[in-house]
Amino acid sequence: MPLSKLSNPRPLRSFPTSKTYLFGENHKVIKEDRVASVQTISGTGANHLGALFLARYYRPPGLPPHGGVKLYISNPTWANHEPIFANVGISATKYPYYDPKTIALDMKGFSKTLEEAPNHSIFLLHACAHNPTGVDPTPEQWKELAEIFLRKKHFAFFDCAYQGFASGSLDNDAFSVRLFADLNVPMLVCQSYAKNAGLYGERIGCLNLIASTAGDGVGGKARLQSQLSVLSRVEISNPPTFGARIVSKILNDPQLFEEWKRDVKEMADRIIWTRETLYNLLTQKYQTPPLGDSGNWEHIRRQIGMFSFTGLNPEQVAVIVKKGHVYMTGNGRISMAGLNTKNIEYVAECIDKAVRGTF
Amino acid sequence: MMRAAAAQSTSPARASSPFYSRKVALSLALPRKRIFHNANYSQRALRGVSTWANVKQGPPDPILGVTEAFKADTDSRKINLGVGAYRDENGKPFVLPSVRKAEESIVKAKYDKEYLPITGFGEFTKNAAILAYGKDSTPLKEGRVAITQSISGTGALRIGAAFLSRWYPHAKTVYLPTPSWGNHTPIMKDSGLEVKQYRYYDKKTVGLDFKGLVEDLKAAPSNSIVLLHACAHNPTGVDPTKEQWKEIADLVKEKGHFPFFDMAYQGFASGSVDADAFAPRYFVEQNIPIVLSQSFAKNMGLYGERVGAFSIVTASPEEKARVDSQLKILVRPMYSNPPLHGARIAGTILADQELYGQWLGEVKHMADRIIGMRADLKKLLVSDLGSKLNWDHITNQIGMFCFTGLTPEQVAKLKSEHHVYLTNDGRISIAGVTPHNINHLAESIHEVTK
Numbered sequence: 109m110p111l112s113k114l115s116n117p118r119p120l121r122s123f124p125t126s127k128t129y130l131f132g133e134n135h136k137v138i139k140e141d142r143v144a145s146v147q148t149i150s151g152t153g154a155n156h157l158g159a160l161f162l163a164r165y166y167r168p169p170g171l172p173p174h175g176g177v178k179l180y181i182s183n184p185t186w187a188n189h190e191p192i193f194a195n196v197g198i199s200a201t202k203y204p205y206y207d208p209k210t211i212a213l214d215m216k217g218f219s220k221t222l223e224e225a226p227n228h229s230i231f232l233l234h235a236c237a238h239n240p241t242g243v244d245p246t247p248e249q250w251k252e253l254a255e256i257f258l259r260k261k262h263f264a265f266f267d268c269a270y271q272g273f274a275s276g277s278l279d280n281d282a283f284s285v286r287l288f289a290d291l292n293v294p295m296l297v298c299q300s301y302a303k304n305a306g307l308y309g310e311r312i313g314c315l316n317l318i319a320s321t322a323g324d325g326v327g328g329k330a331r332l333q334s335q336l337s338v339l340s341r342v343e344i345s346n347p348p349t350f351g352a353r354i355v356s357k358i359l360n361d362p363q364l365f366e367e368w369k370r371d372v373k374e375m376a377d378r379i380i381w382t383r384e385t386l387y388n389l390l391t392q393k394y395q396t397p398p399l400g401d402s403g404n405w406e407h408i409r410r411q412i413g414m415f416s417f418t419g420l421n422p423e424q425v426a427v428i429v430k431k432g433h434v435y436m437t438g439n440g441r442i443s444m445a446g447l448n449t450k451n452i453e454y455v456a457e458c459i460d461k462a463v464r465g466t467f
Numbered sequence: 468m469m470r471a472a473a474a475q476s477t478s479p480a481r482a483s484s485p486f487y488s489r490k491v492a493l494s495l496a497l498p499r500k501r502i503f504h505n506a507n508y509s510q511r512a513l514r515g516v517s518t519w520a521n522v523k524q525g526p527p528d529p530i531l532g533v534t535e536a537f538k539a540d541t542d543s544r545k546i547n548l549g550v551g552a553y554r555d556e557n558g559k560p561f562v563l564p565s566v567r568k569a570e571e572s573i574v575k576a577k578y579d580k581e582y583l584p585i586t587g588f589g590e591f592t593k594n595a596a597i598l599a600y601g602k603d604s605t606p607l608k609e610g611r612v613a614i615t616q617s618i619s620g621t622g623a624l625r626i627g628a629a630f631l632s633r634w635y636p637h638a639k640t641v642y643l644p645t646p647s648w649g650n651h652t653p654i655m656k657d658s659g660l661e662v663k664q665y666r667y668y669d670k671k672t673v674g675l676d677f678k679g680l681v682e683d684l685k686a687a688p689s690n691s692i693v694l695l696h697a698c699a700h701n702p703t704g705v706d707p708t709k710e711q712w713k714e715i716a717d718l719v720k721e722k723g724h725f726p727f728f729d730m731a732y733q734g735f736a737s738g739s740v741d742a743d744a745f746a747p748r749y750f751v752e753q754n755i756p757i758v759l760s761q762s763f764a765k766n767m768g769l770y771g772e773r774v775g776a777f778s779i780v781t782a783s784p785e786e787k788a789r790v791d792s793q794l795k796i797l798v799r800p801m802y803s804n805p806p807l808h809g810a811r812i813a814g815t816i817l818a819d820q821e822l823y824g825q826w827l828g829e830v831k832h833m834a835d836r837i838i839g840m841r842a843d844l845k846k847l848l849v850s851d852l853g854s855k856l857n858w859d860h861i862t863n864q865i866g867m868f869c870f871t872g873l874t875p876e877q878v879a880k881l882k883s884e885h886h887v888y889l890t891n892d893g894r895i896s897i898a899g900v901t902p903h904n905i906n907h908l909a910e911s912i913h914e915v916t917k
Contacts, residue, residue: 150803156801302582309580319519331519334526337525342650343618346771348809350808
């Protein structure tokens with residue numbers, strides 16, 4: 109970008125490199141130029157704009173003209189999802205997702221809801237590193253889910269806040285998104301660079317809508333792009349420059365991109381280290397009795413991303429907070445990012461005491 | 468023409484992924500065959516009927532159209548007067564030295580990039596309020612002003628409109644001046660407010676239709692929300708005089724109207740931040756509760772960094788706390804928290820005595836350049852070219868924009884015959900006028916109007 113363009117009011121425009129990062133440059137939706145993208149105020153802004161676009165324009169057959177769109181969100185999900193949709197007039201129903209007994213995915217309940225929902229319903233999916241549980245479908249399960257989506261003509265609203273940050277591989281973390289796009293499931297994807305690029309406060313994200321064609325024909329990318337710009341203009345005029353320049357530079361400079369991928373892997377690896385270490389401490393050092401019907405502590409290792417649903421119940425959590433001074437939310441969720449070499453043994457000890465009732 | 472499912476378009480990323488199986492992809496692709504039997508669907512059938520078939524092409528941005536036509540023009544004399552951003556005497560974007568200095572110190576300090584609070588960077592909002600209201604402002608001193616950082620002026624207007632739409636206890640209608648900035652109407656409407664107009668610009672005098680303004684505000688139902696441009700009205704450049712502002716304030720008080728001030732040019736209009744804030748400050752002094760949208764796009768040249776603030780003068784610190792909590796509830800589902808970088812720059816400048824003084828000088832410099840161009844343009848038309856028309860409005864108007872009074876036909880001629888680009892309403896951006904192009908501009912205007 110020429111220096112003379114610095115500090116210019118930027119025209120609203122697409123964020124081309126972000127979608128390539130998301131789908132991979134060889135994905136058909138990229139090659140066929142079918143992704144309408146708009147820079148947003150991080151992931152929240154993308155979720156909001158995506159929700160707003162659906163509220164305005166999602167009119168599948170059989171739906172009354174004024175809307176009445178049905179949205180399903182996972183139980184549980186990020187606390188802000190429901191208010192984001194309510195804010196644009198879409199009320200949410202929860203679909204079974206997390207099974208507290210097995211401390212794992214309730215695939216049966218999830219599939220059943222998908223089958224029983226009216227055709228063309230919108231389902232909010234976490235692309236990877238489910239927030240708050242850390243429980244993700246396996247690739248096989250994603251394929252099963254995609255098959256139901258296609259049969260039921262559901263719309264997939266993907267929230268992708270952790271690409272690269274979850275497993276350390278940006279391709280693996282984008283598996284679900286790329287699969288659904290390849291299978292032509294109607295969908296959009298919200299991206300955030302808050303965590304994977306650590307750009308939190310700079311507010312950099314992107315909303316991507318997949319069109320049926322490039323250009324400005326019916327259902328075409330250009331039409332979607334233009335209406336996304338209109339909606340964005342009425343709320344923010346144009347998105348903030350600084351964070352976007354950073355991400356753009358990284359994505360477009362091969363050397364910086366490689367360096368960034370290493371940085372992201374380093375963060376992901378540290379999180380994975382906390383999982384492995386906590387697991388080892390609980391199973392080997394303390395031999396803490398397993399929770400629920402799980403029979404083990406595998407979920408600590410199997411879950412992915414920043415958060416972990418430990419399986420601790422509210423009473424156990426209360427005791428850990430009060431007696432151990434270890435702070436976590438009442439649903440037993442811990443942020444693995446808060447663990448480090450200095451505190452992980454102490455936390456394992458507290459979990460052990462809480463489970464045994466020996467505080 | 469039927470594509471063999473997903474087999475042809477294997478992406479290396481997918482092929483190398485241990486999770487991907489072509490067999491599964493093919494089997495999952497089978498349902499598409501059924502749709503294909505209807506010959507009418509053809510290519511679309513491969514993806515089913517488009518989810519977005521009902522989305523129409525959106526209207527192009529009118530200002531963008533001006534810039535595009537300008538770019539396509541190859542004549543060396545061409546001038547772009549559509550741009551709503553300041554340009555220096557060489558027609559280049561101007562990054563304020565005080566901004567550069569603040570930015571360098573910020574980068575050097577290597578601050579982290581953690582989230583700002585929902586209502587933004589405290590150091591910035593605190594000082595933005597002082598800048599707007601004046602440090603001796605009673606409600607400020609009494610801790611009664613609720614303020615949140617916003618995505619520049621647009622974001623402030625949007626938060627304000629959404630807040631009023633949700634909480635204003637009277638009719639959810641806002642009165643806008645005719646004309647007003649193009650984005651005001653959709654911002655208000657999308658937030659759930661009904662939009663009505665009050666007379667403002669008088670085509671005949673190329674000035675303020677004060678009589679019409681007063682009549683319309685009198686006729687409006689009591690307790691109506693009224694949007695007022697604090698200074699440098701966009702797009703006309705026509706501002707009320709101090710005396711007229713006082714009359715408007717009296718009328719607003721009498722009718723119990725609720726002023727929504729949009730202040731996008733504080734300091735940039737006259738060169739003095741205090742003079743430009745006269746109107747909102749006067750209203751506040753008169754104990755009229757106001758809400759205020761501030762932008763730092765122009766006066767700090769921070770355009771793309773999106774720095775602004777929205778504030779509400781409340782009745783008490785307790786009310787302020789309640790209002791503050793509701794602002795947060797509005798912001799969180801829209802974008803969670805505002806961007807960091809620009810607010811740090813603005814906050815640094817406002818909080819540092821030296822940088823602040825430097826910035827005031829730079830704002831005055833920008834304002835003076837604009838004022839100088841206005842004077843020169845008028846002089847060229849009247850004295851040098853001998854135009855018979857009255858061009859007083861060029862120097863009477865204030866701020867970045869000037870409503871020339873040119874008709875759409877004259878504007879079209881300016882574009883096609885003289886390579887001067889402006890919007891059809893005859894508005895020119897004085898910021899686009901430089902010593903290098905002012906002669907051509909004056910001559911062109913004279914040619915189409917004589």
